[in-house]
Amino acid sequence: MAEIFIDKLPRLINVSNLILGHFIEHLGMCINNGVWTYKKTEQTLMQPPLDRVRTELFERISSLRPPIIRYPGGCFSDTYHWKDGIGPRSSRPIRKNKAWGGFKSVFGLIKGFNIGPKEKNHFGTDEFLTLCEKLGAEKYININFGTGTPKEAAEWVEYTNGSLNTKYGKLRAKNGHPEPYNVKFWGIGNEIFGWWEKGHCKTGDIYGKKYLEFAKEMRKIDSNIKLLGVGWKSDWNRSFLRVAKGYVDYLTLHLYLPTINIISYLLGWRALPKNENVYYSMLNSPYLAEELILKTRQDIISTLGKNGLEQVKIAFDEWNIWYRWRQVYRADTPHYNLRDGLWTACMINTFIKQAETIGMANFAQMVNVLGMILTYDDKIIVNPNYLVFKMYSDVWLKDSSLLSVSVKCKNIISEQFANIPPIMKPVLDVAAMISRDKSKLTLFCVNKHLNENIDTCIKFSDSLNFTPENVIGYILTHDTPFAINSRENPNTIKVQKLNFVCNNDLFKYKFPAHSVVVFQFLGK
Numbered sequence: 001m002a003e004i005f006i007d008k009l010p011r012l013i014n015v016s017n018l019i020l021g022h023f024i025e026h027l028g029m030c031i032n033n034g035v036w037t038y039k040k041t042e043q044t045l046m047q048p049p050l051d052r053v054r055t056e057l058f059e060r061i062s063s064l065r066p067p068i069i070r071y072p073g074g075c076f077s078d079t080y081h082w083k084d085g086i087g088p089r090s091s092r093p094i095r096k097n098k099a100w101g102g103f104k105s106v107f108g109l110i111k112g113f114n115i116g117p118k119e120k121n122h123f124g125t126d127e128f129l130t131l132c133e134k135l136g137a138e139k140y141i142n143i144n145f146g147t148g149t150p151k152e153a154a155e156w157v158e159y160t161n162g163s164l165n166t167k168y169g170k171l172r173a174k175n176g177h178p179e180p181y182n183v184k185f186w187g188i189g190n191e192i193f194g195w196w197e198k199g200h201c202k203t204g205d206i207y208g209k210k211y212l213e214f215a216k217e218m219r220k221i222d223s224n225i226k227l228l229g230v231g232w233k234s235d236w237n238r239s240f241l242r243v244a245k246g247y248v249d250y251l252t253l254h255l256y257l258p259t260i261n262i263i264s265y266l267l268g269w270r271a272l273p274k275n276e277n278v279y280y281s282m283l284n285s286p287y288l289a290e291e292l293i294l295k296t297r298q299d300i301i302s303t304l305g306k307n308g309l310e311q312v313k314i315a316f317d318e319w320n321i322w323y324r325w326r327q328v329y330r331a332d333t334p335h336y337n338l339r340d341g342l343w344t345a346c347m348i349n350t351f352i353k354q355a356e357t358i359g360m361a362n363f364a365q366m367v368n369v370l371g372m373i374l375t376y377d378d379k380i381i382v383n384p385n386y387l388v389f390k391m392y393s394d395v396w397l398k399d400s401s402l403l404s405v406s407v408k409c410k411n412i413i414s415e416q417f418a419n420i421p422p423i424m425k426p427v428l429d430v431a432a433m434i435s436r437d438k439s440k441l442t443l444f445c446v447n448k449h450l451n452e453n454i455d456t457c458i459k460f461s462d463s464l465n466f467t468p469e470n471v472i473g474y475i476l477t478h479d480t481p482f483a484i485n486s487r488e489n490p491n492t493i494k495v496q497k498l499n500f501v502c503n504n505d506l507f508k509y510k511f512p513a514h515s516v517v518v519f520q521f522l523g524k
């Protein structure tokens with residue numbers, strides 16, 4: 001029988017509530033005809049200023065209780081001038097999408113490959129921030145470092161956070177929102193190390209110097225804002241932090257698996273092969289995220305000293321499975337399947353386990369583009385990765401600390417696939433948190449085995465001082481790990497509720513093959 005043993009950690013480590021964060025970008029169908037519909041629709045719509053947001057979509061997003069949403073990009077942010085997206089919609093300019101529109105001429109021959117439609121700018125700052133307010137989500141804006149200026153970025157901060165005595169605070173009031181939005185999180189640049197990014201910097205040092213010009217202007221307007229700088233490889237991270245320290249609250253990381261090679265994106269798989277090797281390779285691959293986090297953590301500590309993590313945390317602000325270029329237009333060719341849902345759960349578990357270093361994570365992306373939610377003219381469907389977010393957020397504990405989990409079970413040895421090396425990891429992937437008042441304890445579990453159920457005994461250490469009384473649980477599974485929710489059959493995969501009574505401090509459960517299970521134990 002497998003065993004999960006849950007214990008206190010020697011030191012209290014808080015788990016950030018921002019781990020279950022999201023991201024939306026002006027790319028493909030994420031905002032255009034996703035979050036914001038330009039089409040005539042029979043579906044009910046929200047009230048102004050969200051009058052082109054479908055009520056059903058809002059409800060789907062709202063039921064995830066997103067803790068934070070990042071906007072407007074991604075690559076798009078490094079070309080976006082925010083003043084294009086405020087004021088009366090009829091006078092907002094129509095612009096080419098400079099980050100993504102270029103691909104149109106190359107792929108325009110292939111129907112549906114227009115990933116950068118013209119940007120009408122009807123969804124802009126006020127629409128985004130109102131959406132966040134209605135959802136109760138923190139707001140995270142990525143400013144234009146690529147083609148923008150420090151002055152333009154500072155004016156954006158003033159527009160969102162400035163009082164009515166300021167020029168842009170007044171403009172915000174005129175546009176219908178007298179109260180400041182108090183946007184706390186501001187990213188300066190996106191993937192600025194990459195050749196594909198407008199404003200591309202060759203070294204962390206060059207980036208750091210330019211970053212400081214932005215950071216200083218922005219902090220002059222609001223000294224309370226949290227700033228996010230672009231992280232990458234070690235030498236980049238170290239030289240960037242050396243130059244910009246004191247002005248960096250988060251170092252960002254991005255990871256898309258299984259590959260990041262552009263040739264494979266274009267010519268590679270139409271779908272990931274549905275065989276055992278690829279299945280296990282994918283489900284062990286969150287190990288690569290863990291490695292990246294540990295390496296970056298070392299960069300922070302070795303540059304800023306042993307208290308470095310008190311100053312700078314990692315924001316894993318883009319992560320997902322991405323294997324086919326077309327998924328950035330819309331993610332229903334093909335849909336993410338249950339295996340991808342299991343992968344999503346293993347990634348979130350990784351972030352929880354690295355809570356000391358991870359301050360935030362944002363799934364890329366929320367709607368249509370690599371999306372967990374897909375919008376069709378007549379209906380909205382959710383992928384298994386959405387259902388994982390739903391399960392996790394339903395048992396998430398705000399104000400919680402990390403627990404140590406030791407798992408005794410068999411290992412899965414996965415083979416090389418694409419850029420994922422052979423990896424050996426336990427078949428059960430588990431993370432745990434406890435509420436500050438110790439009244440609730442949540443366990444997040446994935447049984448990665450393709451076809452074996454795993455009989456498990458779950459034990460709590462005495463030192464935890466927690467006696468479970470009741471358990472609620474939710475499970476996500478299906479006969480096959482490759483099942484999907486499609487337009488025709490949108491409810492093939494569903495979250496199911498489990499109910500038990502817990503037998504004091506010992507609890508037995510048989511984890512079904514390829515399942516995600518979450519438990520919340522309620523203390524006495």
Ligand code: AHR
Nearest residue numbers: 073074075076190191364
């Ligand atoms: O999420 C899609 C794109 O992937 C983002 O714009 C970019 O930052 C990343 O390369």
Ligand code: AHR
Nearest residue numbers: 075191194196260261262
């Ligand atoms: O090959 C790099 C990819 O191409 C990046 O992830 C994406 O942003 C770019 O367009």
